[in-house]
Amino acid sequence: MSLTETIETASPFTGRRARRRRETTVTLVLLTLTAALFIATMMIGSYWLKPWEVVASLLGIADDPSIDFIVRDLRLPLAAAGLAVGLALGTAGIVFQKLLANPLASPDFVGISQGAGVAAVVSIVLLNLGAIAVSFAALGGALVTGGLIYALAWRGGITGYRFILIGIGVSEFCVALTGYVLARAELFDAREAMTWLVGSIGQTGALQLRILLGALILLLPVAVMLGRWLSALELGDDTAYALGVRVEVARVSLLAVAIVLVALATAAAGPVSFVALISGPIAIRIVRTGGPVLLPSALIGASLVLGADLIGSHLLPVSLPTGVITGAVGAPYLIWLLATVNREGRGG
């Protein structure tokens, strides 16, 4: 598309075909990586399985009921949760960052996660609700804060700058409430709330997972399709308008999709930190053509969550929740990318 070409003038991949090839290759590699991690999650455990046993069981052509039980009943829910949460966060993160034109404007910085967090902590500590109720509270919290930020930032249209600032305000409000509730809580409740706040795909219930998967099947294609508008919007509202994009419609629908994805992912696994923040920049730096990065970012999100869960539950002496590992794994990688990309003389 001519649009992408204008953005790519600084790109080292000059030919259109070379760029396309790189984008396809990167996406395929990431797809393979995600699939490998997805299967690995179902292989590793107290009873090790071989990769083909897992695949056979998933396809329903295995004839060993015990393997079927291990794969389908025990490990598939966890692997599917990791995949779904990662895809949702990776997609939502890059949409927010591009739409608000700020690499820090991921949902965990502009208030959505904090809204989910305060609702969950209140329902754990003050209302003593069960897991499913906590999930729905978190979902409600995220959707309400998302809608609130949008409504408050609306003044005959949305500007990224105002959205971010209002998001900061809402986020601070939620953080303060969370801190207050946590500091007053019994130590036992506080620990439970902290565990939720760290985020772990292990705490995803069957119902939450099913809702999230359903939403992903519906919304991921929509997001990828709308993603074409993102590159136009990045050029500024006027240019985007001139290019035939209905700016406000595009922005509303993209934000809505991203907010719903984050809300469902957070409701399922808690706010698994930094996946949404880190996936986008990593994708941009791996693809390097300036082309569409929505799908790569989603796949990186999934790989991050699945990889983090593998490390957290098997590699370490103590088993740690996913949210602890995502930061520990994603952060150094992003740093390494920042450092190496710059050595080639292409900054920031």
Next chain:
Amino acid sequence: MTTDLLHQAAPAARHRNGAALGVGLLVLIGVLAVVCVMSITLGTRGIGLGSIIDAFRDRDDSVDATVIREMRVPRTLIGLSAGIALGLAGALLQGLTRNPLADPGIMGVNTGASAFIVSSIAILGTQAMTTYIWFGFIGAAVSVVLVYGVASFGREGATPVKLALAGAAISAGFYAITTGVVMTNIDALNQMRAWQVGSLAGRYWPELQYSAPFIVVGAILALTLGRALNGLALGDDMATALGQRIVLTRSVVFVAVILLAGAATAACGPIAFVGLVIPHVARALCGPDYRWILPYTLVLSPIILLLADIAGRLVLKPGELQVGVVLGVLGAPAFIALVRNRSLAKL
């Protein structure tokens, strides 16, 4: 014709603007003084204005005098210095990274300090507040140095985007360490959640003694940086063209941020709102000129911090609400209202 008029009008307007801003600043300093007195007199135990002077003149041992000398005055001074420090650090970082989301937290100051404090509790056992102030300070400094180090790899040095990303990444790493420790060590969790909500309660002369010198030096440094930040706001190329030494400016800003935010965070715990929001308030009041934003931030931040602290003492008498909580719950809606009603000066 019209251009002539513009030429005549411009300097006059700027002059009047400057005078108005100066008067505004003086008024705010007056407000700050009143707030300081309120912070000394209001609280669980109400104290008359007269006893403040008595407490220091007679050195008597009445309860009022003791409360004033040993508790209210140091607490007010800590609030004052922490407010100044956090506000200025936030303004400096927003100017440096040209990112409205930048604050000491983004540079990993809070997470670095938390990680070091929690680790020290896990490794060395529970300690007094005065010991882990130092760990907090070291943690804050380490993370800022790391962020700057990572961001300045490569040819064009630490660009704003790289700074922001490197900050978020380092912050993520430290956050992971903190939660990892807290999840496995319930003792650390218990101490952590008390420190995690920033508060001025239980901070007296020792904490002030440790933190104040750093903050004074940092604040003086920060106030000299207004012109440099104005240059950076035009973009790196323009700033270089105007004869600014960007690397030097950035390094000085970072030293100031370490001194300010490190000392304040170590002493009071992470107090989020001030560094992020007050510079935006100052910008809304006086426009994009950092030579005004910095002093306005310096005066506004402690006003807001102390007011929040006083409110926290009064709402839940005889208990109290931590200043971090009050700032978020009352400050955030005020900030949102401000953002909605003003046409904002962008970074």
